[in-house]
Amino acid sequence: MPTPSTSTQTLPGTANYPACTPLMEMRDVKQHYAVHRHLPIGPRKFVKALHGVDLSVHAGETLGVIGESGCGKSTLARVMAGLEKPTQGQVFFRGEDINTLRGDEKKEMRRNIQLIFQDPYSSLNPRMTVEQLVSEPYEIHPEVAPKAGRKAKIKELLELVGLNPNHSDRYPHNFSGGQQQRIGIARGIALNPKMLICDEPVSALDVSVRAQVVNLLDDLQKELGLSYLFIAHDLQIVRHISDRVATMYLGRVVELGTYSDVYDSTAQPYTRALMSAAPELRRNDGNDREKIILQGDPPSPIDPPAGCRFHTRCPMAQAICATREPELIAVGDSHEARCHFAKDLAAEFVQRAGA
Amino acid sequence: MSQNTETTPGTAPATDPLAPTNPITVPSGIRPPAGPPAPAASFRRKPAKKVNRGPVWLKPRFLVSGTIVALMLLMAAFPQLFAGFGSDPTANCDIMNTNQAPSPEHIFGMDIQGCDYYTNVIYGARASILVGIVVTAISFVISALLGSLAGYFGGWVDTLISRACDMAFGLPFILAAIVVLQLFSERTVWTVIFALALFSWPGGVRFMRSSVMEVRNREYVQASRLLGAGNGRIIAKHIIPNSLTPLLVLQTLGIGGVISAEAGLTFIGIGLTPPSVSWGLQLAAAREYISAAPHLLIFPAIFLTITVLGFVLFGEAMRDEFDPKGK
Numbered sequence: 001m002p003t004p005s006t007s008t009q010t011l012p013g014t015a016n017y018p019a020c021t022p023l024m025e026m027r028d029v030k031q032h033y034a035v036h037r038h039l040p041i042g043p044r045k046f047v048k049a050l051h052g053v054d055l056s057v058h059a060g061e062t063l064g065v066i067g068e069s070g071c072g073k074s075t076l077a078r079v080m081a082g083l084e085k086p087t088q089g090q091v092f093f094r095g096e097d098i099n100t101l102r103g104d105e106k107k108e109m110r111r112n113i114q115l116i117f118q119d120p121y122s123s124l125n126p127r128m129t130v131e132q133l134v135s136e137p138y139e140i141h142p143e144v145a146p147k148a149g150r151k152a153k154i155k156e157l158l159e160l161v162g163l164n165p166n167h168s169d170r171y172p173h174n175f176s177g178g179q180q181q182r183i184g185i186a187r188g189i190a191l192n193p194k195m196l197i198c199d200e201p202v203s204a205l206d207v208s209v210r211a212q213v214v215n216l217l218d219d220l221q222k223e224l225g226l227s228y229l230f231i232a233h234d235l236q237i238v239r240h241i242s243d244r245v246a247t248m249y250l251g252r253v254v255e256l257g258t259y260s261d262v263y264d265s266t267a268q269p270y271t272r273a274l275m276s277a278a279p280e281l282r283r284n285d286g287n288d289r290e291k292i293i294l295q296g297d298p299p300s301p302i303d304p305p306a307g308c309r310f311h312t313r314c315p316m317a318q319a320i321c322a323t324r325e326p327e328l329i330a331v332g333d334s335h336e337a338r339c340h341f342a343k344d345l346a347a348e349f350v351q352r353a354g355a
Numbered sequence: 356m357s358q359n360t361e362t363t364p365g366t367a368p369a370t371d372p373l374a375p376t377n378p379i380t381v382p383s384g385i386r387p388p389a390g391p392p393a394p395a396a397s398f399r400r401k402p403a404k405k406v407n408r409g410p411v412w413l414k415p416r417f418l419v420s421g422t423i424v425a426l427m428l429l430m431a432a433f434p435q436l437f438a439g440f441g442s443d444p445t446a447n448c449d450i451m452n453t454n455q456a457p458s459p460e461h462i463f464g465m466d467i468q469g470c471d472y473y474t475n476v477i478y479g480a481r482a483s484i485l486v487g488i489v490v491t492a493i494s495f496v497i498s499a500l501l502g503s504l505a506g507y508f509g510g511w512v513d514t515l516i517s518r519a520c521d522m523a524f525g526l527p528f529i530l531a532a533i534v535v536l537q538l539f540s541e542r543t544v545w546t547v548i549f550a551l552a553l554f555s556w557p558g559g560v561r562f563m564r565s566s567v568m569e570v571r572n573r574e575y576v577q578a579s580r581l582l583g584a585g586n587g588r589i590i591a592k593h594i595i596p597n598s599l600t601p602l603l604v605l606q607t608l609g610i611g612g613v614i615s616a617e618a619g620l621t622f623i624g625i626g627l628t629p630p631s632v633s634w635g636l637q638l639a640a641a642r643e644y645i646s647a648a649p650h651l652l653i654f655p656a657i658f659l660t661i662t663v664l665g666f667v668l669f670g671e672a673m674r675d676e677f678d679p680k681g682k
Contacts, residue, residue, distance in 0.1 A: 083577055110583035123574040127596045136592075137582050187578065 021095045022056035023227050024080065024113075024195055029053045029089035031075050035302060047301050049075040050086070051251035057195065062221065062228040064242030064259070066235060066274060070298060072251040073231045074118075077199040080229060081115040093195070111141055114188040118200040120180035124172040130183055131168040134158065137190040144191055160223075161186045162216060178209030182216065189220060197229045202237060210234070214241055235278045239263055244334070247271040250301055250309045256328065257335030267337040267346040270310045308340070316341065416672040423665030430477060431484035437477045457650055464650045467640060475632060476654050482544050482633035483662060486551065487614040493552040494559050495606045499599060501556070502563020506598075507571055507590055517564070520557040528554050529616065536625045547617055547626055555613065562605055566598040573597075600677045608670030611663040618659055634659045 030053075032046035049072045057063045065073050078084045080091055082098045090097045093109055101109050117123035124133055134154050138145045145153045155165040161182040172180055181201060188196055198217065202210040214237055220226060232238050238245060238259075245262040247255040247270065255268040266272045273292040294313045299305050305312050311321035320340055328336040331346040339345065430437055457464040463473035505516040535550040536542060570576065576593050584592075620626035621635025629636065634655040641651035 081581055083581065107583050110581065113581075115578070115581050117574045117578065119574065123578050125575040125579075125593055125597065128592075136579065136584075140583050140588070184578075187582075191582070 022092075023059045023061075023094065024229075025056040025092040025095075026053055026076075026080065027090050027092070029079060029086045029091060031072075031079055031084065032087045045302050048251050048304060049301060050079065051304070052089075053248075053251070053253055055246060055253060055256075057227050057229055059194070059227055060221070060225055061244065062230055062242045064238035064245040065229065065231045065248060066233075066238055066245065067248035068274070068298060070301070071248045072301075073248055074199055075251075076248070077115065077197050077229065077231055081113055081197050082109070083115070107141070111144070111191045112194045114191070114193040114196050116181070116184055116188050116196060116198045116201045119204050120177055120184050121172060123184050124180060126172055129169050129171055130158070130163070130175075133172070133183060134168075134186050134190060137187060141191055157186050157190055160220070161189075162212075176209070177205050178213055181205060181213050185213075185216065185220070189224065189226070192224065193226070195227050195229070197231075199231050200233065201230075203233055210237065217241065235263075235275065236280055247274065250298060250304055252309060252338065253328070254310065254338040255336065257332065257337075261332055261335035265332070265335070265346055267331045267335065267342040268339045269314050269316055269345070271337075272345075273315075308338075414672070416668065416675075420665050420668035420672055423661060424669045427480055427484055427662050427665060430480040432481075434474075434478045434481060463654045464648070466637075466651060467644070472650065472654060475637065476634070476658055478632045479634045479637055479655060480658065480662070482627060482631055483614045483617060483635075483659065485544055486548055486617040487610045487666065489548050490551045490555055490613045491606050491610050493548075494555040494609070495602065497556040498559025498563045498602060498606070499595070502560045502602070503567050503590055503594060503598075505560065506564040506567025507586070507594060509568075513564070516560065520560050523554055523557040526554065529620070532616070532620060533625055536620065542626065542628050543631060544627065547620065551613060551616060555609070559602060559606060559609075563598065563602050566601050567594055570594050570598045604670060604674045604677055607673050608667060610670065611666040614666065615659070615663050 029050055030048070031050040032048050035045040035047060037044065051072075053072075053076065055063065055076075065076065067073055075084070079086050082091070085099050091099065093113060096105070096109075098109050098113070128136075131154055134157060135150060138150050138153070154168065158165045158168060163179060163182050163186065167174075172183065175183065181204075185201075196217075201217070202213050205213060217228065217230075218241060221228060228241070230238065230241055242259050244257065245255075245259050246253050247262065247268065249270045255262055255266070255271045261267075262271060263275065266275055269292075273294050276290065276292045292315055294315075296313055299309070299312055305322075307323050307325055308314070308317070308321040309325070311317040314321065318340070324340070326338050326340045326342075328338050329342045330336050331342050335346070337345070453465065453467055453469045461471050461473065463471070463476060466472045466475055501516050505513040531554045532550045535553060536546065539546050571594060573593075576589055579589050579593055617626055618633070618635035618638065621633055622639045624639065626635055627633050637655040638652060638659075641648070641655070644651055
């Protein structure tokens with residue numbers, strides 16, 4: 001099994017990657033899907049699932065991503081994992097665009113970026129045993145574990161994720177959801193990846209096993225030096241595991257900062273509404289947050305509203321919001337928010353904390 | 356399934372005018388009690404219906420159809436085990452006994468040539484079953500290959516294969532087989548197999564294509580691609596194992612159809628020709644003597660019907676086992 005020492009050793013071909021470069025970076029990534037037209041006339045329409053996303057993940061860091069259904073979180077995960085090629089923009093891994101890599105470099109990239117899926121059962125081939133599932137990475141990359149020592153390695157891997165190695169000849173349907181997700185995690189970390197993208201890894205799980213899986217991911221990060229992009233609906237879990245948090249709305253990042261920035265001095269009305277929808281999240285002064293109940297559904301990602309994308313539902317929208325789209329405004333050292341009034345909103349928290 | 360529909364006596368009171376005749380009803384124990392509530396101690400739920408949890412092959416449907424299929428296969432492979440009147444269908448023939456009716460020595464009677472008809476009918480199984488199984492096997496391989504390619508790669512590969520299927524579908528199956536068979540003057544089992552196999556694959560290809568397209572987008576295929584697996588590995592390890600069973604079931608269901616197509620073509624005179632022995636040929640020969648010697652028609656017809664029925668039931672039993680949604 002990978003130990004911290006082997007996972008931090010420099011891999012061939014990456015020695016010249018400077019330490020300050022983020023492990024993964026997305027620059028102005030757009031992902032548009034063509035909408036099927038019933039008649040071959042008229043303008044083509046596109047679902048703008050991602051519309052200009054800039055994000056970076058540093059080595060050893062966890063970036064949490066929150067946002068409501070349909071805001072582009074899963075597309076973000078798929079584009080970052082390289083399952084989909086973005087319409088525009090680049091995804092960099094150690095400073096190299098992952099969509100231009102070929103041959104050995106591509107194989108190397110594949111080894112280093114892995115994805116944990118939302119539904120543990122459908123991410124495991126029902127006709128393969130646990131051993132076959134977990135050894136598949138080694139069959140594709142035989143250089144990681146030679147055939148002779150593979151069995152022992154699989155045993156270690158299963159123990160690491162908390163599964164009984166004696167169950168390695170069982171099929172996925174013999175396991176509970178939490179155990180299935182552990183199998184998925186074992187497969188994901190088998191190749192000592194640097195980056196693990198978790199697309200709602202605990203959403204399909206029972207509340208009682210969520211904590212176990214999240215703690216497992218936490219432990220693995222410490223042990224193996226992994227970096228996570230962690231997508232979840234559960235705001236508490238995101239706060240628990242994340243170093244930094246990004247909020248997404250309609251294909252755009254609307255707030256980005258350390259978890260305390262985003263959770264305690266929220267500077268964007270949409271993030272505030274999201275936080276207020278979680279009853280267990282209290283303000284840093286111990287009082288309940290004021291309830292912000294958003295009206296209506298999110299606008300269609302085919303024709304997003306002009307100006308600020310959130311102005312149609314924003315409780316504090318002004319005239320300017322309908323005409324000009326705000327940039328990400330820095331409101332702190334590491335805190336950015338996409339709102340014309342971000343500075344005022346951030347100041348409100350500072351005042352309250354001082355009072 | 357028969358074991359699930361057995362009626363438990365007393366589930367519906369006989370006096371209830373609305374009591375449905377359908378045995379699958381809500382057991383009375385679940386209904387709210389009509390009178391004063393019974394004491395808790397005497398209130399017992401009806402025991403759950405016995406569910407057959409034994410091995411698949413012990414289910415009645417599998418057992419019956421499987422026995423027929425096994426018997427027919429054995430008959431096709433080793434007819435001498437069943438025929439007791441000589442090692443081949445033309446042994447001990449006596450033209451004087453032509454068209455003799457069934458008797459204790461010759462239970463199926465004699466045919467036009469005065470040969471034992473039982474032996475002939477037994478030897479006739481080989482042609483029918485060989486055609487049925489070989490045509491289905493060829494069609495299965497072609498369907499699995501072309502269907503996987505079309506479904507997995509999509510794009511122009513899919514367009515090419517799908518349009519070829521559409522064209523093959525455009526020709527009526529029997530008509531196309533007749534046209535091909537007309538090209539040969541002497542037609543053996545292999546000629547018939549060739550003609551039937553030529554046009555039997557499009558349905559299977561389309562079916563395989565759709566099940567591959569469904570499996571292709573499953574998350575475990577994406578997971579494998581993320582690990583860096585190539586197309587060959589993904590098709591062999593993930594796509595084929597998860598999409599082949601429905602095709603296998605569909606093709607098993609088709610064996611009966613192929614057998615009756617062979618018999619039909621032979622009956623109208625463009626299938627097998629005389630040196631061969633087959634039920635279709637026997638039926639065709641019996642046509643002229645239908646009133647004088649009805650046994651010539653009856654026995655091969657019974658064997659043909661039972662064989663087709665056996666294979667269709669076997670296919671249905673397999674379908675219910677592997678694809679419960681397709682009922």
